[in-house]
Amino acid sequence: MNEIFWAFGRASGIVSLGLFTLVLLLGIVSRSGRPLPGLPRFSVALLHRSTSLMALVFLVLHVSTLMLDPHAKLSLANAIVPFTAGWNPFWVGLGTVAFDLVIALVVTGLLRQRIGQRAFRAIHWCAYAMWPFAFAHALGSGTNAVDLWFQAYAWGCAGLVAVGAGWRLSANFAETSRARLGRI
Amino acid sequence: MSRAQLELHIDFTRCDGRGLCTEILPELLVRDDWGYPVGRGGRDIHVPDGLAGAAQDAVDLCPLQALMLRRVTRS
């Protein structure tokens, strides 16, 4: 029985990492103002939102299975307050930070109209902090970390995020930047 | 003669011309040379009743909260 919890917890964590990578990339595409092939801009925005909700579902599964797992012995408080877990507190704590940030991102994302654009933007910048926390947590506390395929998977995600962030910082990032510099 | 009508207001101090609204409301909006939405009426665009739903979607999806849908009476 414990084995099942453990395996399920791991699997949902791995899926979460991939989904949050996707969410982050979709957020960046959304910010660029560009459509994707076959996907208009508003669909990118909608996909960004729905993928983040799906990722959140997997993240909640990940956390709650580990709370049920007698070996990890994670309490609700441990899942919310970073670095308080009885087992592997540092690496688990990194995941807790990421979890808190995700909750903040999703809640403020859904209440965007209510809280105003300024507050939304300020909190949404945390997306770029959230991902490295999740990544470090996955490598540091995962029992899969020794597996080559997992290493390849995690570093693959990191590569994608690095490419996305690099593009975000590049001069021609926004769709309209050329026209606005007078180079139509 | 004055009559209440639905208007989509564009706050150009917020809009960054990301073009979501122009995709959702191609009947009312096109993009200008720099990507910003252009519609008849400049910053206040009359929305026929049939497009009210789409206009509300545009308001909800605008990444910069630059759109507002309101009922106004113009003489």
Added chain:
Amino acid sequence: MTEMTLDPRQLGTGGLFTAAVPDLASHEAAYGRRPSGWTRSPLLRELEASGLAGRGGAGFPAWRKLAAVGAGRPAVIANGAEGEPLSRKDTALLRQAPHLVLDGLVTAGEAVGASELFLYATAESLPGVGQALAERRDGPRVTLVEAPAAFISGEASAVVNALETGTALPRDKAARIARSGYQGRPTLLHNVETLAHLALVARYGAQWFRSAGTADDPGTRLYSLSGDVPAEWVVEAPGGASLRDVLRLGGAEPSSLAAVLVGGFHGAWVPAEAFDLPLTARGLARYGASPGAGVLLALARGRCGLQASAGIVRYLAESSARQCGPCMFGLPAMATVLERIAAGERAPWLASEAERLAGLVTGRGACHHPDGSARFVRSSLGVFKDEVRAHLAGACTAHHGRV
């Protein structure tokens, strides 16, 4: 731009500069004391009968503004920001007749039951107004706020923004400031010259006001005259006067001029053949010109109207508050096209490109800066259409030869 002579020249029954010096004694010697006790509806009726229209640019009837102010404890603002660089009449008025402006402000404030009074003007004007305030016996509490010397700093929502936050940038208007302006309160905002006239209407009545000017444009108006004129005067002329009269009054010779820009950089050119028309919105309708805030820029015969216009459009582009995309990008694009025409580039499509851009930016900003700039561009292309044609063919009519 040269420093302007501020001595105002008067004409006819003019009234704004009757006091010999700016102090309270000569103000009261000239006009008597400010009549107190005006309430809202009598003042409203008197203003309506007087036909006083706003002198800040839009020319909106003063009584309508008063009528639109919502109930509650409104704020009343005297606007003397005069962002337009060629406008000097508000500065002249605040320097010569600060008490008249304050009378108007206090009277309007009394009538609407104001909670707060503000006078918003450039750093140059404020010390004089402060002195005048200290002299007064009615001791009104007027908050003086400094307006930055920027083109759009006098725009209504920029004024409210400046009062609230210290930043004189226009805002997107969700509601009219008459209903929700300064700190969400109903707000009455008048140009300082409008308030000075209001002070006189409150003293002498609507009939007296109408004894100057025409039925269409009653009372007097201040004009700031500049450009190719012997001296840059601020003149007071009766409403409905022709451009020729006003130019003469300011010491300029109308026959030496090719055109006059009426209403400032958001205004329109009026060519020499129309100098005898009344200087009113109706009189100049075919040129789309109206006196606005009274700025008149003279262009001498033999000077290239397109070069002058291109320079102004560039200035307007640089004056954009850069908050709204179409204004931030459209105005510089328009300026570039006009500069290319003025430089004599042989590209016939440039004229229609300027027209297209003017249409594109109109109505697409939080304030009217793009609209006013587009109007000016259209006016330049229309009034100087022969020059445009010549330039696009590589010649310049003003220089009788190649550009």
